[in-house]
Amino acid sequence: MNEHDLKAWHEQFDAQGYVILKDFLSADIIAQARTTLNQLVDQRAERQLAAGKIDRLFSDEPFELRLLRLYQDHIAEAPNIFRRELHLAGLFDIFFNPRLLDIVETFLGGELRLYPNYSVRPKFPDHAATEVLWHQDGGYTPGEVKMLRMVNVWTPLVPARIENGCMQFIPGTHQLGPVPHEKREYYLEISPAVLAPHLAQVIPIELDPGDVVLFHNLLFHRGLPNHSSKIRWSIDWRYQDATQSTLRPENGHLARSRSHPELAVQDAAQWAALSFG
Numbered sequence: 001m002n003e004h005d006l007k008a009w010h011e012q013f014d015a016q017g018y019v020i021l022k023d024f025l026s027a028d029i030i031a032q033a034r035t036t037l038n039q040l041v042d043q044r045a046e047r048q049l050a051a052g053k054i055d056r057l058f059s060d061e062p063f064e065l066r067l068l069r070l071y072q073d074h075i076a077e078a079p080n081i082f083r084r085e086l087h088l089a090g091l092f093d094i095f096f097n098p099r100l101l102d103i104v105e106t107f108l109g110g111e112l113r114l115y116p117n118y119s120v121r122p123k124f125p126d127h128a129a130t131e132v133l134w135h136q137d138g139g140y141t142p143g144e145v146k147m148l149r150m151v152n153v154w155t156p157l158v159p160a161r162i163e164n165g166c167m168q169f170i171p172g173t174h175q176l177g178p179v180p181h182e183k184r185e186y187y188l189e190i191s192p193a194v195l196a197p198h199l200a201q202v203i204p205i206e207l208d209p210g211d212v213v214l215f216h217n218l219l220f221h222r223g224l225p226n227h228s229s230k231i232r233w234s235i236d237w238r239y240q241d242a243t244q245s246t247l248r249p250e251n252g253h254l255a256r257s258r259s260h261p262e263l264a265v266q267d268a269a270q271w272a273a274l275s276f277g
C-alpha cells in the first residue's frame with residue numbers, strides 16, 4: 001500500500017462508492033478457503049447420505065460442482081448461504097487479513113469490528129433464492145443506518161462473471177442516503193420508483209479469485225442470477241468502526257484495536273472457538 005494508491009482508493013470510494021483491489025488475496029489464502037469450505041460440503045454430503053437423499057458422497061466432484069450434485073434432486077433444500085458455520089480456522093486469513101485491515105483502518109480508524117453478517121454464498125445455477133435483488137446493505141439493518149461507518153467487502157472463490165452471477169453496482173448511489181426497500185419472496189428490494197432513474201448507470205463487477213471489492217454500506221448493488229452450470233462461490237463480510245453500535249442484536253468480533261490490541265481476535269484457533277454473534 002503506498003500513499004498514491006491509498007489516495008486514489010479513498011477518492012474512488014468517496015465518489016463512486018467502491019474500490020476494486022485486483023489480485024489482493026494470495027492463491028494460498030484462496031486455496032485454504034476453498035479447502036475449508038469443502039469441509040462444510042463434506043458435512044452436507046454425510047447428512048444427505050444419512051437422510052437417504054443421495055446414494056454416494058460425490059467426493060471426487062470439484063468444488064464448483066459437488067454441492068450441486070448433493071442437492072440436485074432436492075434443490076429447495078440446498079443451502080444458499082453459510083453464516084454460523086464460518087467459525088473455521090481456514091477463514092481467519094480472509095476475515096482478519098492484516099493487509100486488508102491496514103487499508104480499512106485508513107477509512108474507519110484503528111478500532112475495527114468484523115460486523116455480524118459475514119457470509120459465504122454458494123450461488124446455485126438458476127435458483128431463485130440465490131438471485132440477490134437490488135439493495136443497500138444498510139437496508140437490512142433497522143434504525144439510523146446512515147451513521148454506520150462501514151466498509152463492506154466481497155471476494156469470489158471462482159471467477160465471477162455476468163453469466164454465473166457476479167455483482168452489479170450503481171456507482172455514486174451511496175450518496176443518496178438510505179432509501180426505502182420492499183419485501184420480496186427471498187430478499188428486500190429497493191423501491192422501483194427510487195431505483196428506476198439510476199438503472200442506466202449499472203456496471204458489472206466481474207472479479208477473479210484473489211480480487212477483492214470494497215464498497216459502501218449504502219451503495220445500490222445486486223447479485224445477478226447464475227446462468228452457468230456450476231456453483232458461483234463467494235464470501236462477503238463487513239468491517240465497522242467498533243466504537244459504534246452495530247444496530248443489531250449481535251456485536252460481531254473485534255478485528256483490530258489500537259487501544260486494546262489484546263481484545264481483538266488473535267489467531268485462527270480463537271476464531272474457530274468463537275461463534276456467530
Ligand SMILES: O=C(O)CCC(=O)C(=O)O
Nearest residue numbers: 121132154222223224236
Ligand atoms: O453475492 C451476491 O450475489 C450478492 C452479495 C451481496 O449483495 C452483498 O455482499 O451484499
